Amino acid sequence: xxxxxxIAILVLAAFVGFEVISKVPTxxxxxxxxxxxxxxxxxxxxxxxxxxxxxDPLEYVxxxxxxxxxxxxxxxxxxxxxxxxxxxxxxxxxxxxxxKKGGA
Amino acid sequence: MxxxxxxxxxxxxxxxxxxxxxxxxxGLKRGTHPTSAKQGNMIAAVGMAVAVxxxxxxxxxxxxxxxxxxxxxxxxxxxVASVRVQMTEMPQMVALYNGxxxxxxxxxxxxxxxxxxxxxxxxxxxxxxxxxxxxxIGSVSxxxxxxxxxxxxxxxxxxxxxxxxxxxxxxxxxVGIVAACVDIAxxxxxxxxxxxxxxxxxxxxxxxxxVLPIGGADMPVVISLLNAFTGxxxxxxxxxxxxxxxxxxxxxxxxxxxxxxxxxxxxxxRSVGNILFAGFGGAPASGGGGSTEERPHVSIGAQDAxxxxxxxxxxxxxxxxxxxVAQAQHAIKEVADELEKRGVTVNYAIHxxxxxxxxxxxxxxxxxxxxxxxxxxxEDINPEMPRTDVAVIVGANDVTNPAAKNDPDSPxxxxxxxxVDQAQQVIVIKRSLSPGFAGIDNDLFYEANTSMLFDDxxxxxxxxxxxxxxx
Numbered sequence: 001x002x003x004x005x006x007i008a009i010l011v012l013a014a015f016v017g018f019e020v021i022s023k024v025p026t027x028x029x030x031x032x033x034x035x036x037x038x039x040x041x042x043x044x045x046x047x048x049x050x051x052x053x054x055x056d057p058l059e060y061v062x063x064x065x066x067x068x069x070x071x072x073x074x075x076x077x078x079x080x081x082x083x084x085x086x087x088x089x090x091x092x093x094x095x096x097x098x099x100k101k102g103g104a
Numbered sequence: 105m106x107x108x109x110x111x112x113x114x115x116x117x118x119x120x121x122x123x124x125x126x127x128x129x130x131g132l133k134r135g136t137h138p139t140s141a142k143q144g145n146m147i148a149a150v151g152m153a154v155a156v157x158x159x160x161x162x163x164x165x166x167x168x169x170x171x172x173x174x175x176x177x178x179x180x181x182x183x184v185a186s187v188r189v190q191m192t193e194m195p196q197m198v199a200l201y202n203g204x205x206x207x208x209x210x211x212x213x214x215x216x217x218x219x220x221x222x223x224x225x226x227x228x229x230x231x232x233x234x235x236x237x238x239x240x241i242g243s244v245s246x247x248x249x250x251x252x253x254x255x256x257x258x259x260x261x262x263x264x265x266x267x268x269x270x271x272x273x274x275x276x277x278x279v280g281i282v283a284a285c286v287d288i289a290x291x292x293x294x295x296x297x298x299x300x301x302x303x304x305x306x307x308x309x310x311x312x313x314x315v316l317p318i319g320g321a322d323m324p325v326v327i328s329l330l331n332a333f334t335g336x337x338x339x340x341x342x343x344x345x346x347x348x349x350x351x352x353x354x355x356x357x358x359x360x361x362x363x364x365x366x367x368x369x370x371x372x373x374r375s376v377g378n379i380l381f382a383g384f385g386g387a388p389a390s391g392g393g394g395s396t397e398e399r400p401h402v403s404i405g406a407q408d409a410x411x412x413x414x415x416x417x418x419x420x421x422x423x424x425x426x427x428x429v430a431q432a433q434h435a436i437k438e439v440a441d442e443l444e445k446r447g448v449t450v451n452y453a454i455h456x457x458x459x460x461x462x463x464x465x466x467x468x469x470x471x472x473x474x475x476x477x478x479x480x481x482x483e484d485i486n487p488e489m490p491r492t493d494v495a496v497i498v499g500a501n502d503v504t505n506p507a508a509k510n511d512p513d514s515p516x517x518x519x520x521x522x523x524v525d526q527a528q529q530v531i532v533i534k535r536s537l538s539p540g541f542a543g544i545d546n547d548l549f550y551e552a553n554t555s556m557l558f559d560d561x562x563x564x565x566x567x568x569x570x571x572x573x574x575x
Contacts (some may be wrong), residue, residue: 003230013352017359028464037201042353046212052165064174069208071112071178078149079186085142
């Protein structure tokens with residue numbers, strides 16, 4: 001991908017982000033933050049790539065820590081968001097937590 | 105070991121990343137209403153699963169043992185934390201998540217640079233500059249978030265802490281970081297790893313020094329801002345790694361953090377720069393703050409409060425962080441239930457900065473099973489205040505201070521407030537007449553129609569609920 005294509009993607013994503021997120025009511029701002037924490041866990045992909053192609057000890061350590069950090073964000077973020085949003089729905093539904101372990 | 109089928113940077117992998125970020129956007133869009141938000145969160149989680157699976161299937165991936173260890177350890181920590189965390193502790197948790205996110209980005213940037221050096225240097229600038237940005241923002245976010253976490257968790261004092269010459273040190277650090285980045289970029293044929301590590305350390309110091317002087321009341325802004333930073337750092341890492349999923353997801357997170365930061369700053373009537381660099385509470389409190397002599401006020405007990413509430417038609421409850429500290433949300437809900445049984449209309453007026461992060465109070469009340477229809481935003485409830493019989497303030501202070509509207513010299517002048525002074529009667533549940541975060545006296549306490557109930561919020565609420573039952 002060329003640099004300019006990537007910048008175009010960034011700018012469009014910023015407009016989409018502002019458009020969508022400015023419609024989230026104040027009531028849901030805390031779950032929004034924990035959900036964006038989880039989405040930020042996408043950086044785990046970078047960690048996976050570092051470990052996956054690493055061939056010296058320091059790289060192993062750097063990459064594994066990055067994967068741990070990312071997985072904390074993904075699993076912790078999505079699960080705590082789910083827990084909070086469960087409190088907002090009137091009738092607590094039966095738990096269905098099994099399917100969002102972040103693809104582990 | 106696994107099917108290694110996808111070419112890194114190839115069309116198939118990119119297509120799957122596009123699917124992933126589309127699911128993030130759909131998930132966030134569902135997050136605009138309480139009833140669909142849970143499903144939206146699931147959709148975003150599926151998107152994440154797609155992104156992770158795609159990466160694991162990239163051709164040439166190895167070191168599976170380490171990958172499994174990393175995934176297992178991180179998932180276990182995240183799982184336990186998300187199950188155990190109290191809703192009052194959500195700000196700390198989000199601060200910690202911001203931190204580890206930023207930390208991951210800084211580490212990935214470091215590895216990217218090492219990778220470039222190992223290939224004989226000559227890293228193209230369009231890759232090197234985002235790598236440097238990711239390193240700086242990631243490191244600042246990691247350390248800044250850790251300080252925010254420590255403050256929220258009361259590991260270090262929440263009051264503003266600063267060292268002499270703080271602004272100068274920050275400026276020197278910033279200039280040093282920029283200079284080192286320029287040096288690496290100019291010498292991209294043979295970038296110095298030592299200098300890069302120096303950048304990481306300087307950014308770490310800067311993160312510490314910027315957040316330490318910020319007081320507890322400004323935490324909602326700091327957390328939102330660090331949230332925005334981590335998003336930006338992820339987008340920068342996306343440029344460095346040529347990964348479209350990182351660019352889009354990072355930008356989405358960055359937009360969200362930016363919107364929340366601006367909303368919080370507006371709700372405090374202060375600029376983000378002022379919050380970051382002025383150190384509220386540390387600043388001299390001009391006007392209003394000096395009058396410490398006892399002023400006349402009306403003090404009542406739980407029984408009187410119960411009578412006032414039980415014979416009202418409309419009651420508005422104004423919760424503040426004191427309610428969260430006292431864990432009084434369930435007791436307050438009991439009072440509301442008793443009142444509703446008697447036909448009283450009860451609403452909750454939520455100031456945007458009630459609590460320690462955006463929307464925090466709403467989560468605490470939702471935890472106590474308060475229906476979200478009763479959680480009213482400030483602009484929405486203020487017009488109804490003159491028609492409200494009793495406003496009950498629980499653990500809130502500055503956000504109800506009429507001085508924000510009436511006294512142009514007040515430090516909080518212009519801050520939007522919940523206009524409880526317009527209500528027919530006001531009951532303030534508070535331990536003492538002590539000032540709030542802003543360090544100024546609250547004129548509301550001395551109004552003729554205000555009654556003070558001096559007690560712990562939880563105990564007072566439980567007593568009032570019992571008294572209403574006995575009426």
